[in-house]
Amino acid sequence: MAIEHAILVSLLEKPGSGYELARRFERSIGYFWTASHQQIYRVLKRMENDGWVDVRDVPQHGRPDKKEYSVADLGRAALSSWLHEPVEPESLRHDLAVKIRGAAFDDPAALIDEVERHRRTHAERLAHYLAGEERDFPPAEAEPEAPDAGRELQHVVLRGGIAYERMTLAWLDDVLATLHRLAAPR
Numbered sequence: 001m002a003i004e005h006a007i008l009v010s011l012l013e014k015p016g017s018g019y020e021l022a023r024r025f026e027r028s029i030g031y032f033w034t035a036s037h038q039q040i041y042r043v044l045k046r047m048e049n050d051g052w053v054d055v056r057d058v059p060q061h062g063r064p065d066k067k068e069y070s071v072a073d074l075g076r077a078a079l080s081s082w083l084h085e086p087v088e089p090e091s092l093r094h095d096l097a098v099k100i101r102g103a104a105f106d107d108p109a110a111l112i113d114e115v116e117r118h119r120r121t122h123a124e125r126l127a128h129y130l131a132g133e134e135r136d137f138p139p140a141e142a143e144p145e146a147p148d149a150g151r152e153l154q155h156v157v158l159r160g161g162i163a164y165e166r167m168t169l170a171w172l173d174d175v176l177a178t179l180h181r182l183a184a185p186r
Helices: 003-013 018-027 037-049 073-083 095-105 108-136 149-183
Strands: 053-058 066-071
Touching: 003 018, 003 037, 003 053, 003 066, 003 073, 018 037, 018 066, 037 053, 066 073, 095 108, 108 149
Parallel strands: none
Antiparallel strands: 053 066
């Protein structure tokens, strides 16, 4: 996937300025695809030049006008084409896993603090995902008449993130138990 595709998806969900788009990357899309503010602005300019996005100036009181981006027909066609292309399953590059294996040649206890730090980060991310799910996808009392594909697909991606974080926390708990067992005096 290229950053262009992530930007197109975000703008189809809701048009916005480069700043608003960068904030969305920080809050949601960024958990699956990272991009810096500068990179987003640079790619938006290229997408505008290629006719993938339309831009309009939005007047603001007391501040400079902002540019609001939306997806143009060419951008929608590019996204559609990409959606129909196969993608290879991602290979996992996991520095911590290599460190854990490498601890066999040093002091396994030396990794405990690092693994605990990773565990805290993943626990915080899980809490963030769960709060977002509670806020954005409250349990429905009755089935909606017509399903909203956008919301349902956002929710299934969020559920994937929740499942991933839960799996990662279970694995990190296993790693910590193993490190503590290996560090125990014999």
